[in-house]
Amino acid sequence: MVKEFSDYWALILGGSTGLGLAAAHKLAAHGMNICIVHRNTRVEWPGIEQSFAAIQATGVQLLHFNADVLNPEKRNDILLQLQAAMGAKGRVRCLLHSIARGNIKAMPALSGDDFQLTVAHMATSLYEWTAAILQHLLFAPDARVLSFTSDGSYKAIPHYAAVSAAKAALEAITRSIALEFAPQGVRANCIRAGVTDTASLQRIPGGSELLQHSKARNPFQRVTTPEDVANVVYLLCKDEAAWINGAIIPVDGGTHIH
Numbered sequence: 001m002v003k004e005f006s007d008y009w010a011l012i013l014g015g016s017t018g019l020g021l022a023a024a025h026k027l028a029a030h031g032m033n034i035c036i037v038h039r040n041t042r043v044e045w046p047g048i049e050q051s052f053a054a055i056q057a058t059g060v061q062l063l064h065f066n067a068d069v070l071n072p073e074k075r076n077d078i079l080l081q082l083q084a085a086m087g088a089k090g091r092v093r094c095l096l097h098s099i100a101r102g103n104i105k106a107m108p109a110l111s112g113d114d115f116q117l118t119v120a121h122m123a124t125s126l127y128e129w130t131a132a133i134l135q136h137l138l139f140a141p142d143a144r145v146l147s148f149t150s151d152g153s154y155k156a157i158p159h160y161a162a163v164s165a166a167k168a169a170l171e172a173i174t175r176s177i178a179l180e181f182a183p184q185g186v187r188a189n190c191i192r193a194g195v196t197d198t199a200s201l202q203r204i205p206g207g208s209e210l211l212q213h214s215k216a217r218n219p220f221q222r223v224t225t226p227e228d229v230a231n232v233v234y235l236l237c238k239d240e241a242a243w244i245n246g247a248i249i250p251v252d253g254g255t256h257i258h
Contacts, residue, residue, distance in 0.1 A: 003031030008093035011035045013069050016048045018198040019148055020098030022226035023233040033061040035082050037069055069125050079136045091140035092133055094237050097126045097147035100200040102163040115162050122166035127173050144237050145177055145188040159205050178246030187245040194224030194252025219254040
């Protein structure tokens with residue numbers, strides 16, 4: 001396989017499982033070095049360690065940090081370590097936001113704090129990391145800021161109110177990054193993935209029913225896989241995708257059309 005991204009890095013927020021991890025594997029297979037910021041317990045670590053070893057086996061560099069993405073001191077420390085690992089030639093081609101830490105209480109049990117915590121993790125953290133990477137001068141001249149949204153950004157789903165608010169905010173922030181960071185060479189887009197069987201979906205009440213409903217509506221009669229989404233992350237990182245900016249891109253095999 002052609003190693004087309006050899007001097008580039010992907011910084012993935014929430015890359016130890018699900019869509020973020022699938023994207024890490026895909027980008028690493030094409031030669032992109034990987035830095036993953038994740039939040040996991042010791043119990044989860046053996047499986048994560050195995051996944052990280054598979055990324056390293058592709059021959060790329062891998063950094064990983066088990067840290068709170070909202071902590072500004074941790075963020076600064078991670079970026080300094082990333083800068084040292086990249087050396088003079090390395091640059092961040094892709095910032096991928098794949099954080100799925102949100103509250104899935106039903107209304108009216110949701111509190112204002114539940115909303116704030118969810119929006120902070122799943123939306124405004126995208127801006128904070130984008131701005132910090134820019135301030136550290138780590139972005140490539142043609143950088144890509146990507147994030148994962150969902151149908152909840154425009155549709156009411158039971159138990160999903162806080163996440164819906166975060167996804168709507170994430171899309172709005174992405175459009176503003178696409179506009180205001182363009183002079184620095186940054187392109188920003190959201191991937192609206194179809195219903196995917198991930199750990200995050202399994203935590204949502206009625207998640208299995210969502211999977212079956214999505215499969216029935218899909219023209220190909222199957223649900224979206226993490227690999228489907230990772231393929232689009234890869235495509236958006238290519239030189240040829242430089243003119244895609246400020247878009248919300250459905251990656252669901254056509255489920256959204258009926």
